[in-house]
Amino acid sequence: xxxxxxxxxxxxxxxxxxxxxxxxxxxxxxxxxxxxxxxxxxxxxxxxxxxxxxxxxxxxxxxxxxxxxxxxxxxxxxxxxxxxxxxxxxxxxxxxxxxxxxxxxxxxxxxxxxxxxxxxxxxxxxxxxxxxxxxxxxxxxxxxxxxxxxxxxxxxxxxxxxxxxxxxxxxxxxxxxxxxxxxxxxxxxxxxxxxxxxxxxxxxxxxxxxxxxxxxxxxxxxxxxxxxxxxxxxxxxxxxxxxxxxxxxxxxxxxxxxxxxxxxxxxxxxxxxxxxxxxxxxxxxxxxxxxxxxxxxxxxxxxxxxxxxxxxxxxxxxxxxxxxxxxxxxxxxxxxxxxxxxxxxxxxxxxxxxxxxxxxxxxxxxxxxxxxxxxxxxxxxxxxxxxxxxxxxxxxxxxxxxxxxxxxxxxxxxxxxxxxxxxxxxxxxxxxxxxxxxxxxxxxxxxxxxxxxxxx
Amino acid sequence: xxxxxxxxxxxxxxxxxxxxxxxxxxxxxxxxxxxxxxxxxxxxxxxxxxxxxxxxxxxxxxxxxxxxxxxxxxxxxxxxxxxxxxxxxxxxxxxxxxxxxxxxxxxxxxxxxxxxxxxxxxxxxxxxxxxxxxxxxxxxxxxxxxxxxxxxxxxxxxxxxxxxxxxxxxxxxxxxxxxxxxxxxxxxxxxxxxxxxxxxxxxxx
Numbered sequence: 001x002x003x004x005x006x007x008x009x010x011x012x013x014x015x016x017x018x019x020x021x022x023x024x025x026x027x028x029x030x031x032x033x034x035x036x037x038x039x040x041x042x043x044x045x046x047x048x049x050x051x052x053x054x055x056x057x058x059x060x061x062x063x064x065x066x067x068x069x070x071x072x073x074x075x076x077x078x079x080x081x082x083x084x085x086x087x088x089x090x091x092x093x094x095x096x097x098x099x100x101x102x103x104x105x106x107x108x109x110x111x112x113x114x115x116x117x118x119x120x121x122x123x124x125x126x127x128x129x130x131x132x133x134x135x136x137x138x139x140x141x142x143x144x145x146x147x148x149x150x151x152x153x154x155x156x157x158x159x160x161x162x163x164x165x166x167x168x169x170x171x172x173x174x175x176x177x178x179x180x181x182x183x184x185x186x187x188x189x190x191x192x193x194x195x196x197x198x199x200x201x202x203x204x205x206x207x208x209x210x211x212x213x214x215x216x217x218x219x220x221x222x223x224x225x226x227x228x229x230x231x232x233x234x235x236x237x238x239x240x241x242x243x244x245x246x247x248x249x250x251x252x253x254x255x256x257x258x259x260x261x262x263x264x265x266x267x268x269x270x271x272x273x274x275x276x277x278x279x280x281x282x283x284x285x286x287x288x289x290x291x292x293x294x295x296x297x298x299x300x301x302x303x304x305x306x307x308x309x310x311x312x313x314x315x316x317x318x319x320x321x322x323x324x325x326x327x328x329x330x331x332x333x334x335x336x337x338x339x340x341x342x343x344x345x346x347x348x349x350x351x352x353x354x355x356x357x358x359x360x361x362x363x364x365x366x367x368x369x370x371x372x373x374x375x376x377x378x379x380x381x382x383x384x385x386x387x388x389x390x391x392x393x394x395x396x397x398x399x400x401x402x403x404x405x406x407x408x409x410x411x412x413x414x415x416x417x418x419x420x421x422x423x424x425x426x427x428x429x430x431x432x433x434x435x436x437x438x439x440x441x442x443x444x445x446x447x448x449x450x451x452x453x454x455x456x
Numbered sequence: 457x458x459x460x461x462x463x464x465x466x467x468x469x470x471x472x473x474x475x476x477x478x479x480x481x482x483x484x485x486x487x488x489x490x491x492x493x494x495x496x497x498x499x500x501x502x503x504x505x506x507x508x509x510x511x512x513x514x515x516x517x518x519x520x521x522x523x524x525x526x527x528x529x530x531x532x533x534x535x536x537x538x539x540x541x542x543x544x545x546x547x548x549x550x551x552x553x554x555x556x557x558x559x560x561x562x563x564x565x566x567x568x569x570x571x572x573x574x575x576x577x578x579x580x581x582x583x584x585x586x587x588x589x590x591x592x593x594x595x596x597x598x599x600x601x602x603x604x605x606x607x608x609x610x611x612x613x614x615x616x617x618x619x620x621x622x623x624x625x626x627x628x629x630x631x632x633x634x635x636x637x638x639x640x641x642x643x644x645x646x647x648x649x650x651x652x653x654x655x656x657x658x659x660x661x
Contacts, residue, residue, distance in 0.1 A: 024640055039575075041489045048479050048486070055478040061468040074624070080461040132646060133637030149637065156639045176641035187647060192560055208620045218593045218633040218648025225590040226556050236464070243620060244481055247611040250628070251575075261503060261576035262611075264634055265593075265648070267627040270620045273585025284464045292471045 001324050003346035003385070005430075008318035012434060017155075022316040024152060029310040031259025032360065038261075039251070048248045050364035053301035056239050057291050063206040063239050064282065070209025074271030077279040084114035087283045091116060091198070091231055092123055094279050098229050100125060100195040106213065106220035107131035108200025109147050109304060110233050110283060113326045116198075127198075128190045130219035132183055139166050145320030147327055148257045148306035153319050187219070197223030201234035201280070202303070203249055207242050210270035211280070214253060214263040221267055228276040232269070237287050237300040249303060252362035256305040290338050295373045299334045301363040308357035308367055314350050323347060330357040330367045337374045345383040348374035387430070406446065413440045481612065496574040496607045497656060503577035507631035508644050509652040511577075513604065516659040517543050520601060524566075529597045529651055533563035537591065540566055540601050540661060556590035565591045569600035569629070571617060572654065575610040578628035579654055580617075585624040592629065598649040600629070604656040 012018045036042050056063060068078045077094075081087035087110075095103065103120065105111065105127055117138070120127045129138040133150035137143060139162055144150030151159070160174035169182045199220045204211040211232060213220045224230040240249065254260040272278035290296050309315045309329030320328040325336035325344060333347035348371045357367040378384060384392075398405050416424060417440050425432045443451075479486075493499040501511035512523050520543055524530045530544075537559075538544040544566040553559065569579040579600050583589040592598060608614050618626070633648030644650060 027640060039491060041491060044486065044489050048481065051476065051479045054476045058473040058476050061465045064465065064468075080458075080464055082460045082463055086460060130647065131637070132635045136637065149640075151637050152640075156641075159638055176638035177643050179638055180635060180643040180646060184645065184647060188560075191647070192557060205620075210620055216633070217635050217646035219646070221593040221627065222590075222647050225585075225593060241478055243618065244612075244615045247615045248481070251611050258636070260507065260630075262573075262578050262628060262630045264507075264630050264632070265627050266578070266630075267625070268620065269625060271585075271624040273589070273624055276585065282464075284467075288464060288467045288471075291468065291473065297473065 001343045004318070004322050004324075004350040005346065007322035007324065008314075008350070011319040011322055012317065018317055018319075020155075021153060021319055025310045025316045028149070028258060029307075029360075032256055032307060032310065033259075035255040035259040035261060039255075045248055045252055046362055046364050049252055049303075049362060050301060052240060052245050052248065053363050054298070056241065057237065057297055057300050059241075060236065060239070060288075060291060063241060064236060066206040067204055067209060067239055070207065071280060072209070074209050075278070076209065076271060077277065079279060079281045081281055081283045081285070083285050084283075087114045087233065087281055087285070088116055088119040090281050091233065092120060092125075094229070094231055095120070095125055095196060096123075098196065098277075100229065102190075102194045103127045103196050103198055104130050104191055104194040104219075104223040104227075105198040106200065106215055106223055107134050107150070108198070108233055109144075109326060110200055110235055111198065112143060113285065114233075114283070116233075128187070128194075130187055130190065130223060131215070131217060132180065135183065135187065136162065143326065145328065146306060146309060147304055153321070188222075191222045191226055194223065194227060196229040196231065197227045198231045198233065199224060201232050201238050202253070203246060204234055204239050204280075205241075205243050205246070206239055208270060210243075210268055211238075212246060212250075212266060212268050214250075214266050216260075216264045218265050221265055224269075225273075228273075229279075230269070230272070230276065231279045231281065233281045233283065235287055236282050236284055237291075237302075253303055253305055256307040256360065256362040286339050290335075293338070295377075296334060296338055296370055298365050299331065299338070299370060301365050302331050302335075303363055305362060307360040307362065311356045311360050313352060313354060313356070318350065323350070330371065331365065334367065334370050334374065337378070341378065341381060342383055345378050346385075348372075348378060406444070409444050413442070413444070416440050487612065490610050490612055491575060492609050493574050496609050497604065499574040499609075500572050500577060500607050500656075503574065504631060504652075504654060507577050508634065508642075509577060509631035509654060511654045511656060513656045514658065516657060517601075517661045520544075520655050520657060523655070524599065527653065530564055530599075533597065535562050536564045536566070537562055537595075538566035539568055539588065539591075543601065543661070544599075550588060550591070553587055556587040556594070559587070559590050559594050562591065562595040564597045564599070565595035566599045566601065567591060569602040569654065571606035571608060571614070572602055572656070573608055573611060573614050573628070576628075576630055578614075578630040580614065580626060580628055582623045582626035584622075589625055592627070593633075593648045595649060597651045597653075598629075599653040599655060601655045601657055601661060603660070604658045607656065
């Protein structure tokens with residue numbers, strides 16, 4: 001898999017676009033701040049959410065069994081999948097049993113993680129992503145670049161072009177109102193024609209056996225209320241113990257995600273509708289391994305609001321695709337490294353350790369600490385690239401020889417200002433890409449200390 | 457399938473994860489901190505307006521009818537249905553409908569809501585999952601009638617009212633359907649209702 005720096009390099013080549021992407025996300029982050037400041041008890045809510053989620057991870061098997069028991073009592077079919085392959089097979093077997101040809105799906109990062117769409121398409125089933133952003137990237141045959149705003153990286157003119165080609169909208173039209181209306185008409189047709197609805201799960205409640213799905217568009221509700229078959233796919237970490245815990249999470253989720261006080265629809269499903277079937281697939285796919293790790297367990301607290309991405313200076317300037325992971329940004333770098341350390345070894349380095357992600361996380365995941373810990377793990381596993389290994393080694397060697405360090409510093413202060421650019425800014429100076437080195441100071445800290453304090 | 461169930465549960469059971477406590481959300485140290493509003497109805501009304509919905513505080517169903525008649529989207533609607541007795545001028549009888557697809561041309565639906573939440577402008581609606589559930593999402597425009605006394609300040613109070621034994625479906629509806637997936641431009645009317653009007657009704661209906 002290409003490394004993050006390599007892919008990010010592609011993204012930043014278009015300076016205008018990188019700037020626009022950065023500003024779009026900062027706009028969302030600002031909306032989040034405004035919404036958060038409306039609630040004086042915000043920090044208290046974060047604390048409760050964090051405690052509830054930590055409890056969940058430490059009681060996962062009991063809560064899963066409790067959820068299963070209560071869901072079954074309400075007539076829900078509960079399935080268990082160890083990995084993505086099994087998940088897809090289960091979903092396919094249910095659809096096959098009902099002779100389903102057309103499925104409408106509301107946004108679910110879990111089915112993205114499992115690559116459910118191509119799997120079902122290979123088996124002759126049409127599957128339509130009905131979240132507008134997700135449908136746009138589906139029409140482009142691409143994955144989402146953000147977990148809450150899947151098409152945040154695409155310009156309206158490009159969407160206009162795509163819709164013109166695929167839906168026959170007017171050429172050159174790029175008005176969001178017009179494009180959304182066209183999508184509404186087409187997708188409503190898809191809802192009417194579908195035989196089954198698939199949704200993700202935002203929260204599953206152990207003590208009631210129900211679950212909650214949050215959308216702004218109403219697509220999960222249309223997809224499930226018009227059909228007699230509803231399949232919900234969830235990661236095992238999505239559980240919460242009690243229905244009353246939702247009061248905490250629903251206050252945090254949309255405010256953190258988009259700055260809305262709550263999503264337009266927060267739908268609670270408790271059992272199938274009359275004459276209908278409701279299935280739920282519980283997926284592990286590496287989550288139990290994360291639960292077992294003292295260092296990274298807290299990453300399972302994540303409620304997928306995307307706040308850490310919106311605030312991350314690296315994500316904002318490198319785009320979601322530079323992460324090559326279903327979940328990008330800070331939380332994605334942790335989860336990606338946990339899922340496949342070798343393939344994702346560059347992700348924990350896509351971080352300036354500024355800690356902004358940790359500050360905004362509604363469930364108090366210590367994201368930047370975990371990213372730093374991942375760096376150590378990656379070094380221990382011998383997965384650091386040669387350039388990093390060598391420079392670290394040289395640095396360590398120099399740091400252990402104080403006189404050499406002093407000498408090198410002195411020489412650098414004297415010589416660097418007079419060097420031609422090509423000697424300072426070249427492929428060996430990764431730091432100097434996209435930015436200028438600061439001016440060399442006149443004296444070192446040691447010299448300054450000697451002059452000003454040592455004499456006293 | 458059961459093999460996977462056992463495998464996942466066994467794997468989780470073998471782990472020794474330090475136990476943590478589940479916080480008591482009813483403890484006064486917390487509940488005293490939750491936000492309150494001097495006038496929850498007004499707060500709800502303002503909040504709903506900020507998310508592009510409309511709240512009208514009225515005395516009775518008769519007044520609802522008057523206000524409906526003034527709504528341009530209602531005036532333009534051809535296919536109207538109502539689940540509230542004597543409310544609106546329904547043109548479609550929904551009682552005999554068994555297939556929710558038959559609702560695809562409903563322009564305006566007048567439906568019951570149970571209670572409202574001041575902090576976020578949401579209204580709780582509930583349904584047994586039968587065909588009428590679709591009306592909340594498939595209709596072009598939706599009006600909800602809620603008793604004016606049923607406005608709670610925040611989500612904690614909301615969940616004190618909620619039980620999930622009898623109804624298979626319920627949702628918090630907060631404003632009309634919307635999306636900002638094209639360059640963050642807010643567009644009202646994505647898949648669901650293009651407008652949401654909540655009537656807080658003083659007298660029983």
